Amino acid sequence: MMPTLKINGEDKNFENVPSTLKNLLEILKVDEATVVAEVNGNIIPRNSFNNTALHDGFKIELIRFVGGG
Amino acid sequence: MYKNAPPFKAVRFFMTKLNYEQFEAMLIERHGESVHEKLKSVTVGIAGAGGLGSNVAFSLARIGIGKLVIADFDIVEPSNLNRQQYFVEQLGRKKVEALTENLLKINPYLKIESHCLKLDADNIPSIFKDCPIIAECFDKADQKQMIVETVLAKTKSIIVAVSGLGGYGKSNEIKTKKVSNRTILVGDDHRGLESGFSLMAPRVAIAAGHQANAIVELILEKQ
Numbered sequence: 157m158m159p160t161l162k163i164n165g166e167d168k169n170f171e172n173v174p175s176t177l178k179n180l181l182e183i184l185k186v187d188e189a190t191v192v193a194e195v196n197g198n199i200i201p202r203n204s205f206n207n208t209a210l211h212d213g214f215k216i217e218l219i220r221f222v223g224g225g
Numbered sequence: 226m227y228k229n230a231p232p233f234k235a236v237r238f239f240m241t242k243l244n245y246e247q248f249e250a251m252l253i254e255r256h257g258e259s260v261h262e263k264l265k266s267v268t269v270g271i272a273g274a275g276g277l278g279s280n281v282a283f284s285l286a287r288i289g290i291g292k293l294v295i296a297d298f299d300i301v302e303p304s305n306l307n308r309q310q311y312f313v314e315q316l317g318r319k320k321v322e323a324l325t326e327n328l329l330k331i332n333p334y335l336k337i338e339s340h341c342l343k344l345d346a347d348n349i350p351s352i353f354k355d356c357p358i359i360a361e362c363f364d365k366a367d368q369k370q371m372i373v374e375t376v377l378a379k380t381k382s383i384i385v386a387v388s389g390l391g392g393y394g395k396s397n398e399i400k401t402k403k404v405s406n407r408t409i410l411v412g413d414d415h416r417g418l419e420s421g422f423s424l425m426a427p428r429v430a431i432a433a434g435h436q437a438n439a440i441v442e443l444i445l446e447k448q
Contacts, residue, residue, distance in 0.1 A: 189367040190366040190369070190370050191370060192370055192373045192377070199374065199378045201374060201378060202370065202374060217404065217405065219373065219386075219388070220388065221367075221369040221370055221386070221417075222388050222389050222391075222412075222414070222415060222416070222420070223364060223366040223417045223418035223419055224276075224364065224387075224390050224391045224417050225273060225275050225277040225278075225362055225363050225364040225369075225387060225390070225424075
């Protein structure tokens with residue numbers, strides 16, 4: 157079975173799970189400056205995206221913001 | 226007593242003479258006593274006093290929220306008037322001052338704590354320490370990110386944030402979603418300034434209405 161991350165409630169398969177949260181956001185083409193991320197229920201500060209390792213089965217919640225208010 | 230007076234006189238009488246007890250009685254008549262007491266007991270944070278913040282604050286002031294803590298560093302500019310609850314005569318004034326003035330015209334008995342400063346990860350927890358619920362009402366995406374991350378990581382408050390309210394039409398694409406126990410997200414997720422959508426009063430007010438409505442629901446359905 158392919159490694160999987162559960163992202164915003166949906167299973168997403170990867171040949172290789174992105175090594176860090178920062179890598180995942182690059183793959184998803186999301187600007188990290190506009191994302192609040194939770195990994196397995198813990199809020200990950202933006203300055204820790206680079207050293208937050210990801211593994212098969214992790215649950216990730218991403219809230220992405222666009223401007224306007 | 227006013228039977229023979231022109232109607233406008235009676236209206237003016239009530240505008241100037243609605244005292245605290247009468248204002249309370251009006252709210253209780255509208256909402257019922259238990260709803261009124263719950264709304265009156267809560268302090269809500271308003272982070273940013275622009276299109277979202279001024280509209281959320283107007284709604285909450287009208288229904289008799291107990292107290293608002295409002296923070297913004299900006300002044301009222303001409304470009305704000307297409308969607309924000311300010312008046313031409315208030316151009317150049319600090320937004321927190323102008324908004325306080327406007328809110329007290331709606332509800333003279335509302336408690337308001339205002340802070341004219343730029344919110345950041347260091348001051349957010351202390352400014353909003355008395356607020357179980359905070360409305361994210363910023364304009365820029367990275368600032369929205371900053372406050373949501375800060376509130377979730379450094380406080381116990383619930384954050385009601387917005388992403389995607391640009392343009393016009395598509396009213397029903399603006400949704401309220403519970404992302405987690407402490408995060409509510411309003412918006413259509415993609416109509417942002419970055420994609421060339423401009424901001425207009427109707428759609429900004431719809432999003433602000435979602436925010437205020439979610440806040441009322443949180444207050445009234447709190448277990």
